[in-house]
Amino acid sequence: MSLFRSLHSLKPLLNPAVDLSPFLRCFSTDHEPEPAAEPEPGPSHQPHNDPIVTQALDLLQAPENSWDPAELNRLLFSNSPTTVPTHFSKITLGLGASGKALKFLDFVQSHSPQKDAPAFLSHTFQSIVKLASREPGWEKALLELYKMSKQRDIPLTINALTLLVSFFGRAGMVDEAVSVFDDIDRNARDRHLYELFVGMLFRYGRFESALKVLDEMLELHSRFAASDIPRKIFFSALLRRLQGDGGGHEDEIDGIFVKLLELGVFPDSIALLNIIKKLCRNGEIGRAWDLLLRVIQSGGPVEAAPCNVILVELGKRLEFNRMRELMIKMKEISIQPDVVTLGILINSLCKSRRVDDALEVFERICTMHDDGFSWEPDAVIYNCLIDGLCKVGRLDEAAELLRKMTLQDGCMPNVITYNCLIDGYCKCCEIDKAFQLFDQMSEEGVQPNVVTVNTLVDGMCKFGRVNSAVEFLKEMKVRGLSPNVRTYTSLIKAFCNANNFEKAMELFQEISRSGCSPDSIAYYTLISGLCTAGRMDDASSVATELKAAGFSLDAVCYNNLIGGFCRKNKLEEAYEMVKEMESSGVKPDAVTYNCWLSYNAKTGNLTTANKLMRLMIEQGLVPTVVSYGALIHGYCLENNVEEAMKIFREMNSVSKIPPNTVIYNILIECLCRNDEVDSACSLMDDMMEKGVRPNTTTFNALFRGLRQTNCLKKAFEVMDRMHEHACKPDYVTMEILMEWLSAVGEVGKLKSFVQGYEVAAFTA
């Protein structure tokens, strides 16, 4: 059931007033057909030294009505000297034009005494086909000739038939080509004909017929297996097929693939690599895996490269077991993993935050000797590890690796190495260190690029230093480093966060003026900023612009809009968004449900909120910490601490979702409001035990509760704890404490607290 319909059914509880892929494109005829094999140059271009041919052509020089039948008869049919069929082809070609050649055919047919030996006719006809194929209007002429051969019972030579197939193919007359091919006796079909015909069928999308003919070729494998033709035709056709976006016939294709392997016909290394690449790119990793294993099992030549392609895909899907399985297979059949293979392995481990495992592999390869060959990690491997370490905040180790790689020959840190580290420092709020590295890279002769600039701009923006970011960008422009759409996106987000929508919009316009064009994420960022600020009309306009620019909204963007409308109580618009989301094929996810859940919880519709929670589970979605937080918040707003605590315990024990700071804050605030300060304090202890960091909001809630119950001593302890956790008091903290402490004559304590001193120890 769709979320929209579910919401519709829940509607009375919410607000009674609201009314709620084609196949074979790659072989389509749009493709320029490959030129058919050029007909062999006719004897008219070659000297014909044969006296019979020369004499016959002399006699035929005269106009047709003046031909000397007696003399021609003597020359052609008296068998003295002996005439053979090839004489007829040469003579016909020597006539130079199909019209005249047809008259000659009439002569041969009416004068030949050998009624049971039509070879003379067949050879004459073959040359007529050749002549006609070189003349204007050949398509129609060849079709007429083909019909004539049937009417006059003239058996066609394999050369004539092949020419007809080739030229019909060239003209896109596929049915005619098929009909000619069908006329040819199986045993007479040669490699050239098969290659021509199957190639044509593939080109024109007659995939089923092509596979049938390929199958027939394989049955006749004694004649073809040794040749390169099935390999050439099939593997290149398969590749072309995979380049399109159609589907279907996979089983037949794979069946032929396997048959070829069984016959010992293997794709060459480039074809195999390309096939595997294409399959992976199409998301058919299972098929790529199966086919690669088939080649391996059949003993075909497999190098590391196609294995690497599959390893990358498996890595992206975090399928480490299958990665291992493939690497074992590689080892079994002695495919030497290369530095890329190891890079992929290390990168996959790092990307899944298994940095220690990655480091272990790294240590092993540094000391690995295989047949006297020792592995030397390259810059890519170092970069993966440095990035992995930075992403988990292990910056000292990352910096140590930078020093280590600098000492290794031929493995100098590059711009990517520095960018990874700079990003690491920026994410840890160590902007100054990031800039030190920025200076260092220039000293080392490594030129920063736009990624370096974006990383620093984003780093500064995230920590509120938007103006510095703008200044830095100006400096970089002077140095020749132009911003790109990502630079603008970081700045747009920062200006949105600073509530400076005028500047954010201005920057958005500047993207196009600077020669870039906004991408979907630039639009999403602006929409998100506007939604957060509750500027829903502006957000809707930008969404309309986004669609006009040819982009579509994704789940995140829909969720932003739905959440924004819900927060503004604009339910009608929020419903419309869900409806649009589902009708455009974007599935509502946990965040979509959370938006509705939160709206209902906040507006006191707890029954509906609970129903939504059940609904999302029914839909196979997993409630998140936000879902529980919204529900807990709803009960807290009703001062139903008991129920809120029940859900809190349930999320821990049943759902195994660890609570975060926000959840604790909601509960602590509610307990304090209800004068249950002791419970609030024990909840804070629980929070510390579980390693959840309190923030200023946590302390402010506690101070409010303590003031209400006048627990001064406890307040001093909490003040010290606030320092321990490096939480900075904000204006709310100061307001509460100032009012309270000055009223009880303890302003001195507040002074010490602000100066960073302990206050509890000296309390009587």
Next chain:
DNA sequence: TTAGGGTTAG
């Protein structure tokens, strides 16, 4: 095989 930008609850 390596680097950078956008969601939901207090």
